[in-house]
Amino acid sequence: MSTRPIRIIPWQADFPSALADTLVREHADRMADCLVVFPHHRPARYLAARLTEHEGLAKPCLLPETTTFTELVSRLRAATHAMPLVQAGPLDRVALLHEAVQGLDARTSGLLADLPREIERFLPWGIRLSELMEELMRHGLPPRDLLAAEDEVLPEAAALLGHCEAIYSAYLGLLAREGLTTPGNDCRLVLQALDEVPAVLDGHPLVIAGFYALSGAEDAIFRALWQSGSADVLWHADPGIAQGRGHWCLEELRAWAGRWGARPVVEATCAPAGEADAPTLRFVEAYDRHSELLELGRELARLPEDQAAAVVLPDEALLPPVLHHLPERECNISMGYPLERASLAQLVETLLRLQENGLSGRYVWRDVVALIRHPYLKMLDLHGERPLRTVFRQWEKELRGGEKLVDPLTWAPQYADLGMVDGARAVDALLRRLLRCCLTAFAEARTLAGLAEALRGLCDLLVEHGGELWRDYLLDAECLFRLRTSLLPALAHSRLSHEELPHSVLFAVLRQVLAGERVPFEPEPITGLQVVGMLETRLLRFPRLFVLEATEERLPGTPGHDPLLPDTLRARLGLPDLRARDTVAAYTFFRLLAGAEEAVLFYRQGDAPGLLESTPVRSRFVEMLLWEEEKRRGSLIKPGMPPLASVSLPLSPIRSEALAVEKTEAVRAALLGRLRSKGLSPTALDAYVRCPKSFFLRHVCRLRPPDEVSEDGDPAALGSLVHRVLSDFLAPYAGHETNLAALPGEELAERFSYALRTEPFFQSMPLDARIVLDRTGRSRLKNFLAGQPHTTILALEERFETRLPFAGEEIALSGIVDRLDRRGGRLVVVDYKTGRVQKAKMALWDDAALWQACAEWSPGGDDPLPRLAGPLGSLQLPMYMTLCWGREGEAPADAAWVELADQGAEIAYFPRNFGQEERDRVIRELTPALLRFLLHHMEHAPTFEPVPQDACRYCDVRGPCGA
Numbered sequence: 001m002s003t004r005p006i007r008i009i010p011w012q013a014d015f016p017s018a019l020a021d022t023l024v025r026e027h028a029d030r031m032a033d034c035l036v037v038f039p040h041h042r043p044a045r046y047l048a049a050r051l052t053e054h055e056g057l058a059k060p061c062l063l064p065e066t067t068t069f070t071e072l073v074s075r076l077r078a079a080t081h082a083m084p085l086v087q088a089g090p091l092d093r094v095a096l097l098h099e100a101v102q103g104l105d106a107r108t109s110g111l112l113a114d115l116p117r118e119i120e121r122f123l124p125w126g127i128r129l130s131e132l133m134e135e136l137m138r139h140g141l142p143p144r145d146l147l148a149a150e151d152e153v154l155p156e157a158a159a160l161l162g163h164c165e166a167i168y169s170a171y172l173g174l175l176a177r178e179g180l181t182t183p184g185n186d187c188r189l190v191l192q193a194l195d196e197v198p199a200v201l202d203g204h205p206l207v208i209a210g211f212y213a214l215s216g217a218e219d220a221i222f223r224a225l226w227q228s229g230s231a232d233v234l235w236h237a238d239p240g241i242a243q244g245r246g247h248w249c250l251e252e253l254r255a256w257a258g259r260w261g262a263r264p265v266v267e268a269t270c271a272p273a274g275e276a277d278a279p280t281l282r283f284v285e286a287y288d289r290h291s292e293l294l295e296l297g298r299e300l301a302r303l304p305e306d307q308a309a310a311v312v313l314p315d316e317a318l319l320p321p322v323l324h325h326l327p328e329r330e331c332n333i334s335m336g337y338p339l340e341r342a343s344l345a346q347l348v349e350t351l352l353r354l355q356e357n358g359l360s361g362r363y364v365w366r367d368v369v370a371l372i373r374h375p376y377l378k379m380l381d382l383h384g385e386r387p388l389r390t391v392f393r394q395w396e397k398e399l400r401g402g403e404k405l406v407d408p409l410t411w412a413p414q415y416a417d418l419g420m421v422d423g424a425r426a427v428d429a430l431l432r433r434l435l436r437c438c439l440t441a442f443a444e445a446r447t448l449a450g451l452a453e454a455l456r457g458l459c460d461l462l463v464e465h466g467g468e469l470w471r472d473y474l475l476d477a478e479c480l481f482r483l484r485t486s487l488l489p490a491l492a493h494s495r496l497s498h499e500e501l502p503h504s505v506l507f508a509v510l511r512q513v514l515a516g517e518r519v520p521f522e523p524e525p526i527t528g529l530q531v532v533g534m535l536e537t538r539l540l541r542f543p544r545l546f547v548l549e550a551t552e553e554r555l556p557g558t559p560g561h562d563p564l565l566p567d568t569l570r571a572r573l574g575l576p577d578l579r580a581r582d583t584v585a586a587y588t589f590f591r592l593l594a595g596a597e598e599a600v601l602f603y604r605q606g607d608a609p610g611l612l613e614s615t616p617v618r619s620r621f622v623e624m625l626l627w628e629e630e631k632r633r634g635s636l637i638k639p640g641m642p643p644l645a646s647v648s649l650p651l652s653p654i655r656s657e658a659l660a661v662e663k664t665e666a667v668r669a670a671l672l673g674r675l676r677s678k679g680l681s682p683t684a685l686d687a688y689v690r691c692p693k694s695f696f697l698r699h700v701c702r703l704r705p706p707d708e709v710s711e712d713g714d715p716a717a718l719g720s721l722v723h724r725v726l727s728d729f730l731a732p733y734a735g736h737e738t739n740l741a742a743l744p745g746e747e748l749a750e751r752f753s754y755a756l757r758t759e760p761f762f763q764s765m766p767l768d769a770r771i772v773l774d775r776t777g778r779s780r781l782k783n784f785l786a787g788q789p790h791t792t793i794l795a796l797e798e799r800f801e802t803r804l805p806f807a808g809e810e811i812a813l814s815g816i817v818d819r820l821d822r823r824g825g826r827l828v829v830v831d832y833k834t835g836r837v838q839k840a841k842m843a844l845w846d847d848a849a850l851w852q853a854c855a856e857w858s859p860g861g862d863d864p865l866p867r868l869a870g871p872l873g874s875l876q877l878p879m880y881m882t883l884c885w886g887r888e889g890e891a892p893a894d895a896a897w898v899e900l901a902d903q904g905a906e907i908a909y910f911p912r913n914f915g916q917e918e919r920d921r922v923i924r925e926l927t928p929a930l931l932r933f934l935l936h937h938m939e940h941a942p943t944f945e946p947v948p949q950d951a952c953r954y955c956d957v958r959g960p961c962g963a
C-alpha cells in the first residue's frame, strides 16, 4: 500500500510551472526517464516551454515524455498482451456491431423482433451504439441488459439496449477474431492484467498530472500504479481541500481521495494563497450577441499589448464572429471547431438536400439556387477571374421564372449575353465540371466509398479553382484540409465502405460522421492573446480572462439528446449522468477563474436566438459569484452597478416610417413619361386612390417582387387562362341573341382542362393540387354558364379607351372589357373575376360634400382622396361603364362581376333600387368627374403620400416604401 500523499498544486498557481519545478527538484538527473500523463495534449506544450526556460535544469537535456491516458493505455495493452492489435476506425466498429446484432438468435420473439438487423435500419444507430460500448469499456463496467426502456426510446433502441450483454460479448469476440482493438477495448484488456501494469513502467518515474473526474479504467489503472509506489499524483485544486475544506466543486477529488485512502497535501514549494490572490471579477450583461461582442472588442482594445490573456468560448460557434472583434495584434486560436458548423459542411448539406428532394435527375429549383449561391462556388477561379458569378446570376433569373423541378445538366448559359464569347469554352468546361462534382457524382454514389469519391471530387475542384480563397480564409482552408485528410479516409476505408446502401442511409452516416469531426487549432507560440475553448483551458492559467456566453445553456451546458441512451437511462448502466457532467464543468470553470488576476464574464439576457428558443439565462455559476459578492456587501447588485455592467447597442433601427415621395422634376418627368407611354388603367387608378405612394412605386418606378417559381399555382396566369377560354368559347355566339345557359357546359369544362394542361405553372404544381384545381375550375365554369341569361354578346375582351388632359397633354385611360352584352334592350358590362370582388358603397355617389370637395380641390386644401378609398371599392366597373358610354353613345344600364372564384354567379354593380336616372348620373357625371379629379390630383399634389393601413402587410412594395 502506498503511503505517498496526493500532492496539490494550488489552483491559483500556474500548473505547468509548478510541475516543472517539481520535476527539476526531484528528477533533474533522470528527466528523460520521466513520464507525465495529462488529461489532454495542450499542457504538455506549456510544460516543455517552462522546462526550457527553467534555470535549475542543466541544458542541453532530454525533456520528460508526456502522454495522455489513451496513449498510456495503448502502450500498457501492447506490453501486457502479446497479440498485436490494430485500432479499428469508427465505421469498422459499426460494421462489427452490425455483424454482432445480426448474429443474435433470430428465432426468439419479443424485443429481438425489433432489433434493426438490416444494415439500412442499423446504421443510424450504429455510431451511437459503438460509442456506448466504448463508454462501458472505458468505465470498466460490465454490460447489463436494459429492460423496459420502451417508454423512453424508440423500439429499435429499446431492442438494442435490451440485448446489451449479448451484443457486447459478440462484439468483443469479433474484435478478437479480426485482430482489432479500440481505445475502450485497450482499457478493458489492461484492466484484465492490472497486476502486471506497475512492472511495465518500472524504472520510469510517473506523474499523473491534473486529472479530476476519473473514468473507471483511469481510477483502477492509476490506483494500481500509485499503490505500487511508481506514480505520483498531482491535483490542480483549491488548497483548502487538504484541510477538509475547499471549494464545493471539488467533490470528485474528495471522493477520489476517499476511495484510495489517500491524504491530499499542498505541494511544499508552492506559496500559500491569500485573500489577495482572489481574481477581480466583472460581469457584463449584454442584451444580445452583438452587444456582447461589441463590449468584448472594447475590453480587448484596452488590453496592454504585452498582456497575456484568453478569450474563452464555451460555445465554439462563436469563433467566427469573435475573430472579427479581435484587436490588431498577434492572436492564437486553441480549440477544436466543429466541422459541421463550417461553410464547407453547409455546402455538403446543400448537395445532400439536392439529392434528397430531387427526382430522376431533376432537382428542386430552390435547392439549385442555394447551390449556385454558395460563396465557394461563386468564387471559383479561372485564370485570375471569377466568371461563374455572372453565369449564376443569369441562371438564377431563369430558375425563378421556370418550373419547380429542373434539370441543371441541360441548362445552357447565354454566354453572348454575358459578353463572354472568347472565354466561353473554358467557363463552360468549369461549369460542367462543377455540375458533375456537385450533382452527378453524388447522384451516382451507391456506397460510402462512392460518397467519399464524390466528396474528393468536390474538394479537388475547390482546391484547384480556389485561387486566393484558401489563402485569405484560413479557417475554411483548415476545414477543407480536415475533410480531406480525416473524414474521407474514414468513409473510404472501412468494412462498410463497399456495401451498397440507399442514399438516405449513406447521407445519414455522412451527417453523423461530420457531426463528430472537429477541426483542431493549435497555437504557436503559446503566448499573447489566445482564443480558447472551455475544455482547452484545463490545467492552463491566464492572468486576464474574457469568458463569453456565460449562460446556463453553455455553462454548465445542456448535452444534446441521445436517442439511444437518454440521460434518464444512463444511471441504470452505471454511467455518469448529467449531474456528474455538471460537476466537471463547475471544476473546469472555477479552476480557470482561480488562476486569473482579472476575469470578465459576459452573458446575454435579452435576445432569444431563434423563434422557438427561450431567452438565455445567466449561468448558475455567475449567479453564485454574484451572490457571494452580494453577501459580502450586504446588498443586491443591479445591472449598471459595478461590478455588473449592462450593455446594449444604441437602438437605431431601420426607419419604419414611410416617407412621402416629393415630386421633384425628375419624378414629374418619370410620371409623365409613364402616362404618355402606358396611360392609366383602372388597376393603376385604384392603386393611386388607396395609396399614392404604392402607385408611384409600382406603376411609375415599375418595382416588382422578385420572380419566384409558383409551386402552388399562379393566380395571375390562371386568371388569364380563364379569360381566354371564356372568350374563345363564347366568340361563335357573338352578335346573336343566345340563351347562354343552354350552351354545353361540358365543352367549356373540357376547353378549360385542355388549356390548363398546357400551362407551365400547372405542370410544376403538386399532383393533388393539380387535381383539385382542374376539378374546381370545371365545376365553377359549368355553374357560371348554367346561371347566365339570354343575351346578345356585343364585344369580347376589347380595349375601351378615352383621353383626358394631363400636364398640357392628353393621356389615355383605358381598360379591357371582358364582355359587353345587350340584355332586354339595355347594355350591360360583364367582368370575370378570379380574385376578390371589391364592392362599392352606393352612398358614395350621394355624398354631395365629397363631390364638391373633389371639384374644388387644390394643393394645400382639404384633400378628399383618403375619403374616397373605402367607399369606392374599385373604380373598374364605373370606369368601364363610362368608357362604354363614350364608345357606344349609350350609357349601360348596369355592370356585373362574375365571381369565378366562388360559384360563378353574377354580382350587379348597382343595387335594384338604384334608379336609371341615378345610374346615368354616376356614369355620365360623377365617374368622369372622379377621373378628372384623380388626374388633377396626380398632377398637382406636391407628393406621392403613403397611406399606412392594414393592407401594408401584404403590399409587395412594402420594402422600398419603408412602412
Ligand code: SF4
Binding pocket: 658, 691, 693, 694, 697, 946, 947, 948, 949, 951, 952, 955, 956, 957, 958, 961, 962, 963
Ligand atoms: S406599404 Fe402601405 S404605405 Fe407603403 S406603399 Fe404599400 S400600401 Fe402604401
